[in-house]
Amino acid sequence: MKIHPHDDVLEEFLLSQERGHLAVLRHLQWCAYCRSRLAYLPREATAEAGSSAVSRAETAYETALQASGRTAADWEAILERERNESPGLFLEILEEPAERREDLLATTPKLHTWGVFELLVERSLEVTLQDPAHGENLGLLALHLSEHLDPERYGVERIKDLQGRAWAYAGNACRMRFDFPAAEEAFLIAHARLKEGTGDDVERAILLDLRASLRRDQRRFDEALRLLGRAVAIFLATGERHRAGRSLVNLATVHHHAGDPAAGIPLLHQALELIDPEREPRLLLCARHNLVFYHAELGRFLEAQKLYQEARPLYRSFNEPWVQNRRRWVRGKIARGLGQLRQAETRFLAARDGFLKEGIPYDTALVSLELALLYAEQGRTAELKRLAADMVPVFASRHIHREALAGLTFLQQALEAERASRELVARVADFLRRSEHDPELRFEAQSP
Amino acid sequence: MEPPYDSCAEILDRLSHALPAVFSAFGISEARAQAILEDACRTLASKRRLRLQDPEGWLLRTVIEACRRSAEEEKGEDSSA
Numbered sequence: 001m002k003i004h005p006h007d008d009v010l011e012e013f014l015l016s017q018e019r020g021h022l023a024v025l026r027h028l029q030w031c032a033y034c035r036s037r038l039a040y041l042p043r044e045a046t047a048e049a050g051s052s053a054v055s056r057a058e059t060a061y062e063t064a065l066q067a068s069g070r071t072a073a074d075w076e077a078i079l080e081r082e083r084n085e086s087p088g089l090f091l092e093i094l095e096e097p098a099e100r101r102e103d104l105l106a107t108t109p110k111l112h113t114w115g116v117f118e119l120l121v122e123r124s125l126e127v128t129l130q131d132p133a134h135g136e137n138l139g140l141l142a143l144h145l146s147e148h149l150d151p152e153r154y155g156v157e158r159i160k161d162l163q164g165r166a167w168a169y170a171g172n173a174c175r176m177r178f179d180f181p182a183a184e185e186a187f188l189i190a191h192a193r194l195k196e197g198t199g200d201d202v203e204r205a206i207l208l209d210l211r212a213s214l215r216r217d218q219r220r221f222d223e224a225l226r227l228l229g230r231a232v233a234i235f236l237a238t239g240e241r242h243r244a245g246r247s248l249v250n251l252a253t254v255h256h257h258a259g260d261p262a263a264g265i266p267l268l269h270q271a272l273e274l275i276d277p278e279r280e281p282r283l284l285l286c287a288r289h290n291l292v293f294y295h296a297e298l299g300r301f302l303e304a305q306k307l308y309q310e311a312r313p314l315y316r317s318f319n320e321p322w323v324q325n326r327r328r329w330v331r332g333k334i335a336r337g338l339g340q341l342r343q344a345e346t347r348f349l350a351a352r353d354g355f356l357k358e359g360i361p362y363d364t365a366l367v368s369l370e371l372a373l374l375y376a377e378q379g380r381t382a383e384l385k386r387l388a389a390d391m392v393p394v395f396a397s398r399h400i401h402r403e404a405l406a407g408l409t410f411l412q413q414a415l416e417a418e419r420a421s422r423e424l425v426a427r428v429a430d431f432l433r434r435s436e437h438d439p440e441l442r443f444e445a446q447s448p
Numbered sequence: 449m450e451p452p453y454d455s456c457a458e459i460l461d462r463l464s465h466a467l468p469a470v471f472s473a474f475g476i477s478e479a480r481a482q483a484i485l486e487d488a489c490r491t492l493a494s495k496r497r498l499r500l501q502d503p504e505g506w507l508l509r510t511v512i513e514a515c516r517r518s519a520e521e522e523k524g525e526d527s528s529a
Binding site (some may be wrong): 031032033036037039041060061062063064065067068069070071072073075076079083114118122154155157158161162198199200201202238239240241242243276279 | 460464
């Protein structure tokens with residue numbers, strides 16, 4: 001069958017199955033391992049009894065299996081040794097001045113190992129969240145190193161796979177520092193490297209997921225959704241449930257950025273079923289926090305409150321400013337929605353001060369604008385003016401794009417002239433929310 | 449700390465009933481089967497840090513794909529001969 005069967009055909013097929021067969025079908029739906037086994041089943045029948053044919057086949061390949069097991073064990077021992085040595089060698093690279101690192105990599109044979117290559121690639125992804133330029137630099141160092149790896153020893157296709165991942169992470173770092181053309185180019189190279197690699201579907205899906213983030217930031221939402229849909233399908237088909245959960249969280253974020261948080265909610269519920277909490281508790285927190293946040297944004301404050309209560313132990317286990325400030329922010333939103341204005345103000349102020357201390361200008365602005373909306377609703381013009389006056393210098397001194405600053409300055413001037421309505425505050429808040437992910441967005445003083 | 453993972457030998461052991469059936473279904477010689485398995489295991493070992501959730505399924509799929517390619521290449525060589 002070359003085309004996907006119609007729903008009616010599938011339905012008829014399911015209805016025609018006995019209960020036992022249905023259970024097998026349901027199992028196959030989620031088990032990539034068993035689906036793979038269908039490629040060689042049913043085994044060919046011979047004139048002899050089936051079982052004796054199978055046992056003959058097993059015997060025939062026994063030597064191959066045993067020999068492969070031994071060779072694999074030797075190879076695993078080599079890689080384990082390289083991995084154990086790699087953190088020390090990684091430090092040696094970083095201790096060298098930045099401009100000398102490429103030379104060091106080229107001229108130091110002890111660095112030419114899979115362990116160091118792999119560690120550079122991993123660190124590239126890890127540090128990108130805090131420092132995209134450093135993340136990109138580590139990815140590029142990994143790629144320099146890979147030019148000196150022995151292809152006979154490590155295998156050309158395996159090197160290409162990891163080069164593909166390194167380019168994908170470098171592209172992600174470029175995206176995070178808003179260099180979209182460089183990100184695009186890096187992702188294209190990543191794709192080309194993977195095509196020359198082992199053909200591993202998991203690597204392909206990792207790249208699709210990262211490219212989707214670029215499309216999201218470029219506000220090409222349809223493409224982002226399509227790429228993530230493919231990534232989720234591949235991850236599920238290959239048994240990578242946790243990664244599928246991560247892509248579903250990203251999928252929900254795309255809907256949120258596109259202004260449709262409601263569409264993200266079922267995806268987050270689906271993600272929560274798939275995420276392995278022990279493997280990446282932060283991803284679990286992210287999914288649950290977004291669920292609370294989206295409900296609050298949709299005005300479903302009681303539901304948001306309930307979800308928050310459920311997530312409270314998880315929030316507590318991340319006693320770090322990045323998490324706690326977001327927690328205060330969403331609690332402030334819920335309190336405001338439930339009419340608990342004093343609590344809302346206290347929480348927004350705490351979140352704003354926390355973001356300021358952490359040096360996160362956009363989130364400082366967004367939470368300040370929530371506070372501004374609260375003041376505007378209560379007609380507290382003096383506090384509004386003070387708030388706007390506090391915000392502008394903070395923004396002017398940080399790395400923040402000109403248009404966002406223009407929006408804030410406009411609001412400040414309107415407040416000074418006592419012309420700022422609640423609608424204007426809401427409009428600037430909406431603009432800043434969108435401009436965080438779209439540096440090309442232009443602030444217009446007049447409504448269209 | 450890295451979580452413990454099963455060695456390739458352990459995974460091969462668990463697949464010891466399925467793999468011969470795969471090789472047999474695709475008409476793969478024993479020498480070729482060993483080459484396919486060694487290559488697949490090396491790739492799996494090189495991807496350990498990816499923390500694949502289903503390494504058994506990954507290895508089986510990779511072997512099936514390699515057998516399919518090998519069988520197709522052989523068929524191509526036969527028809528061009």
